[in-house]
Amino acid sequence: MLLPIYAxxxxxxxxxxxxxxxxxxxxxxxxxxxxETMYYAEGVGLAAPQIGKSIRLFLVDTEQIKREDKEGEGIKKVFINAHKVEEGGEVWPYEEGCLSIPDVRGEVERPAQIRLRYMDEAFNAHEEVFTGFNARVIQHEYDHIDGILFTEHLKPIKKRLVKRKLDNIRKGKVQAGYKMKFLP
Incomplete structure (x- = not known):
């Protein structure tokens, strides 16, 4: 069932x-x-807070991207009760977007590697290191379960440039190709 994405x-x-x-x-x-909701919205990750649930659950599918550019290995995983062990490696910029913030993109700098402790959907425990694009998508979704949005990582000038767009999204003045839930 398609779920509304919280704006x-x-x-x-x-x-x-x-x-x-x-x-x-x-x-x-x-x-x-x-x-189903993530694929319909053409995302590569979705966190439970984005569908209104304040629980430590997110999923990631970078296989769809990796197939296109043939660079590295993609992953398709469910992460439950994820907790960051450490981040490291060279910090690199990449333009990010978010299903909860349609029509806003911005360059975010993140470390190239993350070590995560988490459970899979069968509640088997894992501790794993992720690198490159996989690490970036995981860091973005992990931020969601910590109550952090990618816009908080933007440089001050970019934050000022997107302020009006963010205000419009908050007011429900945005079009997305999927169902969204706005403030009443």
């Missing part, structure tokens, strides 16, 4: 999400709905 300005996007356990109600269906 910039929704309080859930600014809250630090909580861990869940294997008994979380209808988790398998929630994950399936998140995959």
């Amino acid at each position: 910039y300005g929704q309080p859930v996007l600014k809250k630090e999400a909580r861990d869940i356990d294997a008994g979380y109600p209808e988790l398998a269906q929630l994950i399936a709905d998140m995959w």
Whole structure:
């Protein structure tokens, strides 16, 4: 089932999400709905706060991108109760966007590597290092479960340039090719 994506300005996007356990109600269906919603919106990642759930759950599929450019290995994974162990490597810029903030893009600098401790959808524990584009997408989605949006990483001048667009999104004055939920 397609879920509405919560737009910039929704309080859930600014809250630090909580861990869940294997008994979380209808988790398998929630994950399936998140995959469907992410693909419909043409995203490469989606975090639970973006669909109104303040839980530490996000998913990533960079395989679709990696197939196109044939560079490195893509991943398709569910991350539950993810916690950052460390970040490192050379910091590199890349223009990011977000399904919760349509029509806004900006250059964000992130470290090239992240070590993450997380559970998969079967609640098996993992600790893994991700690099390059995979690390970037994971860092972006991880920020969501910590209540951080990519716009907070923009340089001050870019923040000023996108302020009007962000205000319009908050007011529901934006078009997206998918269903969104705005402030009342």
